[in-house]
Amino acid sequence: MAFAEKLIAIRRAHHLTQEQLAAKLFVTRQAVSRWERGEVTPGIDMMKLIAAVTGEPLSHLLEMPEHYCQSCGMILTPDDCGTDATGAATDHYCKWCYDHGQYTYETTMEAMIEDCAPRLAQNTGMSLDEAVSLMGAVLPQLERWRAV
Structure with a gap:
C-alpha cells in the first residue's frame, strides 16, 4: 500500500x-x-x-520492502541472506550482519547508523542527515535492536 x-x-x-x-x-x-x-x-x-x-x-x-535485514535494515536479495545455525539461508538478516545463527560482529545501534547511513544516502540519493534520521527511526523497530 x-x-x-x-x-x-x-x-x-x-x-x-x-x-x-x-x-x-x-x-x-x-x-x-x-x-x-x-x-x-x-x-x-x-x-x-x-x-x-x-x-x-x-x-x-514507510514503503518498506518485504524482506529486509533485521539488524541493519538493508533490503535483502537471495544472494544477500545470512544463514541460521544449520547454515540454511534466512530472510531475517543479511550475510554481513548474521552468519551461522550469530551476529557477525558486536556493535551498538549508534555505530550501525554511523556505518550504514553514508551508504544508504549514496545509494538512494537522500542526504546524509535524512539517512541518519531514517535509520534512527527504523532500527529501533528491528529484531536486533528491540530488546536494547
Whole structure:
C-alpha cells in the first residue's frame, strides 16, 4: 500500500479530518491533501511526526520492502541472506550482519547508523542527515535492536 493510501486509512481510523490532522502536524490542510493524493511524499522528519501524532509505528508509514535485514535494515536479495545455525539461508538478516545463527560482529545501534547511513544516502540519493534520521527511526523497530 502506498503512503497516500496509508495516510488516508490512518487519518480515518483516528476520526480526523484533513484539517484536524494538519493542525496536529502544524502544516496546512492543502499539504495533507497533496500527501493523500500522492502528489508529494513528506520527508522522514514529517513522517516521524505523523507517526508520533497518530501512534502508528513509523515502519507502517514507510514503503518498506518485504524482506529486509533485521539488524541493519538493508533490503535483502537471495544472494544477500545470512544463514541460521544449520547454515540454511534466512530472510531475517543479511550475510554481513548474521552468519551461522550469530551476529557477525558486536556493535551498538549508534555505530550501525554511523556505518550504514553514508551508504544508504549514496545509494538512494537522500542526504546524509535524512539517512541518519531514517535509520534512527527504523532500527529501533528491528529484531536486533528491540530488546536494547
